[in-house]
Amino acid sequence: MKVAIAGAGSIGVAWAVVFARAGHEVAVYEPDAARRDAARDEIASRADAVALHAELRPALSGADYVQECAPEDLAIKRELFARFGELTDAPLASSSSALTASEFAPGNPRALVAHPANPPHILRIVELVPAPFTDPAVVDRVEALMRAAGMSPVRLKREIEGFVYNRLQGALLREAYCLVRDGIAGVDDVDRVVREGLGRRWAVIGPFETADLNTRGGIEAHAERLGPAYARMGAERGQDDPWTPELVAHVTAERRKRLPLQQWDERVAWRDDRMRAVAAALDNGDDSPGGLASLGAIAQGAILPRGDAQ
Secondary structure, eight states: OEEEEEOOSHHHHHHHHHHHHTTOEEEEEOOOHHHHHHHHHHHHTTSSOOEEESSHHHHHTTOSEEEEOOOSOHHHHHHHHHHHHHHOOSOEEEOOSSOOHHHHSTTOTTEEEEEEOSSTTTOOEEEEEEOTTSOHHHHHHHHHHHHHTTOEEEEOSSOOTTTTHHHHHHHHHHHHHHHHHTTSSOHHHHHHHIIIIIHHHHTTOOHHHHHHHHSTTOHHHHHHHHHHHHHHHHHHTTOOOOOOHHHHHHHHHHHHHHSOGGGHHHHHHHHHHHHHHHHHHHHTTOOSHHHHHHHHHHHHTSSSOOSSOO
């Protein structure tokens, strides 16, 4: 396939590496000459040759897929997607961090968001966010392309500003700012709590599984015991989003499908082994390609046995 990328900033370069490594022909459109020269060197150090173009038309010629990586500016994205529509019939995805397809490509059935973690050539997750008018077959094609390129696509059920990644990231960052503002901890202290605590755990399991495995009896017991404290913390920040019994029951049901309580002890042992492996890899300070690859394999489940189907 031919993949066209519009924009050769850090995200555009990383996407070029992702698709070139997957064996696709990659063409990058970048109107700024200095940025094209820099991108050529950045890409060459990580992947095979990628064509860079000063004009959009040759970059999109024959493209099977377009990944837009322009700045987070609504006017720029609207102009680009209008031009895409004139030049290609391929699926059109934006790397937007918060803007939705309904905003920058209203009514275009080939448009969606494919928002990666930064940098996507290292972090595999990518959020696929269709608009209400996006053709589901287009989303299917993009999802298949991403999986074949080694990415881990998450398909959102509807549009929302910031999607999942940045809403979760933003919630933590908002609280981090508040803790510094209120004199509770310094900037480096907050970073260390995340880097040496939450981050190491989240390299292995997410927030729902964390709660599920932190309390015997699972996430339902966790909500019963700690829900009131979390509600008070939220209220302190002016947030009123209670964990209602219905919501807790819904989350519990999804977790029990993934992990029956009979397997809870086994999964806790698995978590502990995995976190020890992550800690050892990080504490050894091995930032060589081999060391980083080993750490990635630990986090993705390729080294230690998994306790369930996740």
